[in-house]
Ligand SMILES: Nc1ncnc2c1ncn2[C@@H]1O[C@H](COP(=O)(O)OP(=O)(O)OP(=O)(O)O)[C@@H](O)[C@H]1O
C-alpha cells in the first residue's frame with residue numbers, strides 16, 4: 001500500500017503569461033486549477049498509472065473541502081482521501097508559465113498547524129504503517145511546524161516496518177535525513193543547498209554527493225535535474241538518464257510524477273532499472289500536460305522505449 005502525506009496541500013492555479021514583468025500589471029491567460037501539493041500530485045500520478053494510494057494530510061476551509069471532494073471523485077477512483085480537517089484555509093498557489101517553459105511560482109504559506117494536529121496525523125499514519133506500506137512524505141509543512149516533522153514521522157513509521165520516501169527541501173529535508181529514509185528525491189538545487197554549496201552541483205560533483213548520501217544508508221537516492229535529466233544512486237551503483245525530448249507545457253509537478261513512478265515500481269517490486277526507466281518516462285510525460293496534471297498511460301507507454309538509462313557505474 002502507498003500512503004501519500006501532504007501536510008500543506010494547495011489549489012494550484014497555473015496561468016500562461018507572455019512575459020512576466022515585475023512591478024507592473026501582468027495579464028494572465030489560459031488559467032487552469034488543479035488540486036495539488038506534492039503528496040497529492042503523487043497520488044494523482046499513481047492513479048494515472050492505474051494503481052491505488054491513500055492520500056493523507058490536512059485540509060482547511062472551502063478550498064480544503066473542494067480538494068477533498070475532487071480527490072474522492074477522482075476519475076477512475078484510485079485515490080482514497082483520508083485527511084484531517086484544521087481551522088483556516090488551504091492555500092492557493094499561483095504558477096506562471098512563459099512561452100518556452102520559464103516558470104515563476106508564488107506559493108502561499110498555508111494554515112498554521114498545532115502540536116495536537118501533528119500528533120493526530122502521526123497516529124493516523126501509524127494506523128497504516130506495516131511492512132509493505134510505503135509512505136511518501138512530500139512538500140512543505142506550513143507555518144509553526146517544526147523542521148523535525150519528517151524526521152520524527154520517518155522514525156515512527158519505520159519502527160512499524162514501513163518504508164519511507166521523502167521529497168522535501170531546506171531544513172525539513174536536512175532533518176529528515178537524520179532518520180535515514182529509504183528513498184529520497186532532491187533536485188540538484190536542493191542537494192547543493194543541503195551540502196552548503198554556493199552553486200548547483202552537476203556532473204561528477206553531483207554523483208559524489210549522491211554517493212555520500214547513499215553511503216549513509218539511504219536505499220535509493222534520486223536526484224532530478226529538470227530538463228537535464230536525472231541521476232540515481234543505489235549503494236555503489238550510479239545511473240544517469242538524459243531528459244526525454246518532449247514539448248514542455250508545464251514542468252510543475254514533474255518531480256512529483258517521478259516520485260510516484262518510483263513508489264509504484266518499488267511497491268510492484270520491479271527491478272531497480274525498470275523503476276528508473278518508468279520514473280524518466282512518467283516525469284517527462286508530466287511536463288507535457290497543463291498545470292499539475294499527470295500524464296496518461298498511453299503517453300507513458302510511448303515515452304518508455306525512448307528512455308536512455310546509462311549505467312550502472314560502480
Ligand atoms: N523540460 C523537461 N523535459 C523533459 N523532462 C523533464 C523536463 N523537466 C523535468 N523533466 C523530468 O522531470 C524530472 C523532475 O523534474 P525537476 O527536477 O524539475 O523536479 P522538481 O524540481 O522536483 O519539480 P517539482 O517540485 O515542480 O515537482 C526530471 O528529472 C526529468 O526527468
Ligand SMILES: O=P(O)(O)OC[C@@]1(O)O[C@H](CO)[C@@H](O)[C@@H]1O
Nearest residue numbers: 010036037038093107139140253
Ligand atoms: O510549497 P511546497 O509544498 O514546497 O510545494 C507546493 C507545490 O509547489 O508543489 C507542487 C509541485 O511539485 C505543487 O502542486 C504545489 O503548489
